[in-house]
Amino acid sequence: LTAMLEAYHSSRFLVAVLTFLSYTCFHLCRKPFSVTKSILKSTYDINTSNDSSLCQGWAPFNGSHSNLLLGAMDCTFLFTYAIAMYLHGYLADRMNLRHFLTVGMIGSGLGSILLGVAYFANIHVLYYFILVQLGTGAAQAMGWPAVMAVMGRWFGKQRRGLIMGVWNMHTSIGNILGTVIPSIWATCDGPWGWSFVVPGFIIIGVSVPVFLLLVPDPRLTMPSSIQYNVQEIVMEDRITEDSSRGYEEEVMDINWKKEVTIDGGHSTALMTDKPKAVGVCAALRIPGVIEYSLSLFFIKLVSYTFLFWLPLYIARAHGGYIGTRKVTSQLSAWLSVYFDLGGIIGTVLLGGVSDKLGARAIVVAFLLYLSVPILYIYRLFGSTHISVTVVLLIASGMCVNGPLGVITTSVSSDLGTHKSLRRNENAKATVAAIIDGTGSLGAVIGPLIAGAVSEYSWNYSFYFLMSSCLLSGLLLTRLVISDLSQWRCGLKMRHGPQGQSALCHKVCTSCRDGRPTLVELQHLGSAVEWSSDES
Numbered sequence: 308l309t310a311m312l313e314a315y316h317s318s319r320f321l322v323a324v325l326t327f328l329s330y331t332c333f334h335l336c337r338k339p340f341s342v343t344k345s346i347l348k349s350t351y352d353i354n355t356s357n358d359s360s361l362c363q364g365w366a367p368f369n370g371s372h373s374n375l376l377l378g379a380m381d382c383t384f385l386f387t388y389a390i391a392m393y394l395h396g397y398l399a400d401r402m403n404l405r406h407f408l409t410v411g412m413i414g415s416g417l418g419s420i421l422l423g424v425a426y427f428a429n430i431h432v433l434y435y436f437i438l439v440q441l442g443t444g445a446a447q448a449m450g451w452p453a454v455m456a457v458m459g460r461w462f463g464k465q466r467r468g469l470i471m472g473v474w475n476m477h478t479s480i481g482n483i484l485g486t487v488i489p490s491i492w493a494t495c496d497g498p499w500g501w502s503f504v505v506p507g508f509i510i511i512g513v514s515v516p517v518f519l520l521l522v523p524d525p526r527l528t529m530p531s532s533i534q535y536n537v538q539e540i541v542m543e544d545r546i547t548e549d550s551s552r553g554y555e556e557e558v559m560d561i562n563w564k565k566e567v568t569i570d571g572g573h574s575t576a577l578m579t580d581k582p583k584a585v586g587v588c589a590a591l592r593i594p595g596v597i598e599y600s601l602s603l604f605f606i607k608l609v610s611y612t613f614l615f616w617l618p619l620y621i622a623r624a625h626g627g628y629i630g631t632r633k634v635t636s637q638l639s640a641w642l643s644v645y646f647d648l649g650g651i652i653g654t655v656l657l658g659g660v661s662d663k664l665g666a667r668a669i670v671v672a673f674l675l676y677l678s679v680p681i682l683y684i685y686r687l688f689g690s691t692h693i694s695v696t697v698v699l700l701i702a703s704g705m706c707v708n709g710p711l712g713v714i715t716t717s718v719s720s721d722l723g724t725h726k727s728l729r730r731n732e733n734a735k736a737t738v739a740a741i742i743d744g745t746g747s748l749g750a751v752i753g754p755l756i757a758g759a760v761s762e763y764s765w766n767y768s769f770y771f772l773m774s775s776c777l778l779s780g781l782l783l784t785r786l787v788i789s790d791l792s793q794w795r796c797g798l799k800m801r802h803g804p805q806g807q808s809a810l811c812h813k814v815c816t817s818c819r820d821g822r823p824t825l826v827e828l829q830h831l832g833s834a835v836e837w838s839s840d841e842s
Contacts, residue, residue, distance in 0.1 A: 318522045319461045325521045326454040327477045329412060332510035333450040334481025336419040336443075339489040339502045340380065341615040345622050345636045346499050348373040362495035362636075366431040374762055376433070381615045381754035383437050387444030389747035392452070396740015399452040404523035404736075408457075411449025412514035418443030419507035426500025448744075451715070455739035457523050459720045471716035472658025478712060479647040479654070479704075482614065486647075490640040590737045593722050598786055599714050603746030605779035606675070606711045608753035609772045613707065615754040616761070616768075617643040624765050625690035632693060642696060646708075649701035653709020658717055666794055667718055668786035671710040675780035678706030679773045686769040707776070715743055749775075 347368040363369065368376050399407055421439045424430070462470055489502030590596060621629070622639035634642075657674065661667040685699040719739040753775070760767040 315525055321520060322457060322461050322522060323474060325517050326457055327474055328513050329408060329517050330450055330454050331477040331481040331484070332412065332513045333415060333447060334478055335485040336415050336506045336510050337447065338482050338485025338614070339419065339506055340422070341618055342486055342489040342493050342640050343499050343502050344377055344619045345639065346493055346495060348377065367433045375759055378755045378757065378759060380436060380440055382751050383440040384444040385611065385747055385751040385754065387441050388448045389744050389751055391445040391448035392740050392744030392747055395448050396452040396737045396744065399456050399736035404453050404457050405518060405521045407449060408453040408521070409514050409518040411446050411453065412510050412517065414446025414449070415443060416507040416511035418446055419503045423500035423503030423507065426498065451743050452736040452740045455719055456736035460524055469659040469662050471720060472655040472712065475654050475712040475716045476651045479650040479708065482647040483644045486640050486644050490637050493636055493640065590741055593738065595786060596722055596738060596741060598782055599718055600742045600745035602779045602782040603711065603714050603742055604749035605775040606707065606714070607746035608749035608775050609707050610711050611750035612753035612757045612772060613646055616757050617646060620765065629690050629696055630692045642700065645697050645700040646704040649704020650708025650712065653705030654712030657709040657713050661713060661717065666790035667713060668783050668790045671713055672780045672783045672787050674706045674710050675776050678703065678776040681706050682769060682773050682776065686766065
């Protein structure tokens, strides 16, 4: 057992690092297209052609309907990504996740490289870009179900919000790197093809250690002397509180399939079957999956509109100036990084607070409602000064990407191991794919509408984004009410008899994870002595 536990802990750290790096690279390859939009889109005017910041663009995106075409490119990628997500989530629960993730990384890298090849090969055919975006979207959709399934197998429910919040920084870090690296070549007279080629080679390079070192299942860390005698091990981090000593202790639950032989001795086993993958319909019946999926639809709509259009908005929305400073393509790319920085802060902060309160829906909805006035203020005052722009972009990133990060990581993991599954079914990748796939359908609509309405006024785009944030929060109303009722139950019973307080907390926790037992409901309000097995 000692050898197995040591292997488990070391492998778990390596898993967190490898999945972090892999999904950082997925986002690294998504961002270059948004960075180069201001280069592909024509800003050339014969009367002011002496301004070196103006570009002639790249056909077919430099015509009179350039914003619409660029929005259609985003739509092509995101629609393919969203549809493929459902299929890949179903497959990921049934395949070797190490192979699955590696194929997705290589496919994404090749797609990014092919976009860059268009510059070097002087390709101006719209259908070429569309076909590459279709393939890239399908490959990118393989990443999220795989990394979420792997992380869900290795990390338990306790402190999941904080752990996943820190781990989910890969999204914003990938966006930041995907902005900084491509911006090196994103100039009017620069070889913008390298903005796509370099990220493509980076993700292909990272796929090598992922393929060689990633351990997708804790069972594979078992010593060879017992590996063939044990068919299933469920390792879950759990926090238990020892009231006599007054501190919390982290322990590990290990459920054995059957009796095994270790170092000549025998260990009696708790019977547990190998997890079975669940279908989409069964996953949809898990309480909270539908609400969070619909909420993420509108959150991703807003987030991906910023992802694909923010650099262009900063560069063009106010005549190319922030205050009295001229905004170049590189400056707009660098300023858009602060939105992702706010996302990092928001995800970590929101994950830790939701762990502390035990009510993820409340904190997520609060930030979504707060995002409405923040976006309005940014639209009004975001161009007055560089420092004002930075502060408002960080605040906007916290309020938009913070809830997005918590839903796609902590909430997806919670629901993928929900108590209603009775611990004999495997739904981690399926649930992650349903939630993120539904959200990605919203991501299809956002950039497309932003590209269309920005032809008339950016104000309409912001009204649309603010309405989406409001709807996203309202869709969580039932879950917020449920969390508030459980919270109120704990507050009321906290000052009552000791048995009542403990029992109320137990019932509230059971309601949050699944269904309370009949005994718990019958004895609510009574001082009950719980045995270790019952608790």
